[in-house]
Amino acid sequence: MNFTVGFKPLLGDAHSMDSLEKQLICPICLEMFSKPVVILPCQHNLCRKCANDVFQASNPLWQSRGSTTVSSGGRFRCPSCRHEVVLDRHGVYGLQRNLLVENIIDIYKQESSRPLNSKAEQHLMCEEHEDEKINIYCLSCEVPTCSLCKVFGAHKDCEVAPLPTIYKRQKDNSRRQKQLLNQRFEALCAVLEERKGELLQALALKQEEKLQRVRGLIRQYGDHLEASSKLVESAIQSMEEPQMALYLQQAKELINKVGTMSKVELGGRPEPGYESMEQFTVNVEHVAEMLRTIDFQPGASGEEEDEEVALDGEEGSAGPEEERLEASEGLH
Secondary structure, eight states: OOHHHHHTTTTSSHHHHHHHHHHTBOTTTOSBOOSSEEEOTTSOEEEHHHHHHHHHHHOTTOOOTTSSOOOSOEEEEOTTTOOEEEEOTTGGGGSEEOHHHHHHHHHHHHHHTSOOOHHHHGGGBOSSSTTSBEEEEETTTTEEEEHHHHHTSTTTTSOEEEHHHHHHHHHHHHHHHHHHHHHHHHHHHHHHHHHHHHHHHHHHHHHHHHHHHHHHHHHHHHHHHHHHHHHHHHHHHHHTOOOHHHHHHHHHHHHHHHHHHHTOOOOOOOOTTTTOOGGGOOOOHHHHHHHHTOOOOTTOOHHHHHHHHHHHHHTTOOOHHHHHHHHHHHHO
C-alpha cells in the first residue's frame, strides 16, 4: 500500500492534524521527535538525544562512546511509564530506531505545509461580516476578529495584532509550560528515587550488622564447644591411666583446665526479637497526601513569563504597539 495515500484521510482536516501531532511529541523536549527516533523496550519513543540526556543524568559516571574507556552499560527509567530500561555497553546507541515513526513525521510535515481544505477555512469567517475572514486578534477584548470589526465594528477603539503572531506566542508558551511541568515532576521523581536508595542502603547496613554479630556468636560458641569436647576427651583418657602418680599429676592439671574453662565468659546471645526489622517501616501516607495537593499556582506567572515574552520580542516577533500599527496600516 502506498504509505502517503494511506495517511491522506487522516490528515484531511486541522483536528486530525492536531491529534496526530500530539502522538508525535517527545515527552522530554515536548517537541516533535527528531531523527533518529529510538524505541524503548516498553514500546514508548524518544528522540535519541533526549534518551541520551536521561541516560547520562541517571548514569553520571558512564563514559560516552568517544571516551577511551566504556562502562559495561547502564539503566534509566522511561519518562512515560517509569519502566526500567537496561542498556548494554553501547548505551543509547544500542536502542533500535523507529523508522515507522520517522516516516510518519516526514509525511506529517509534508501535509502540514499544504493549505487546509476549504471546509476548515470556512470556520474562520466573521459572524458579523460573513464575507470577512478572522485575521486579527483584539488585544483589549482578547478575542479573534476581522478587519471590518476593527474599522467599523465593536473593536474600532481596541488594540489589535496579527492573528498568527498571537497564535504562535500562546502555543509556544503552552509548550514551554508543559516542558517546565515535565521537568519539575522528573526532578521530584529523581528525589524519590534518591531517597529510596538511601533508605534501602540503611536497611542493608543494619541487616549486615546483625548478621555479623550472629556469625561472631556462632564462631565463639563453636570454638568454646570444640575446646570443651577436647577437654572431656582428655579427662576420659586420664581415667584410664594405670600409674597412680602419673594419674594424680594429670588429674590436678585437668582440674585446673576445667576450672579455667568454666570461667570463660561468652558474648551472650541475641535478645528476643533481635531478628525483627520492623523499625525500618516507612509511613508514606502523609507524603502521598501532600503530593495529591500539587496544583497550579494561580497568578504565579510572574517574572518568568515576562522574560519569555521579552525574549520572544527579541527573536523577531513584533511587540503590541508594532503589531497594532502594522494591523492598522494593513486596513487602509
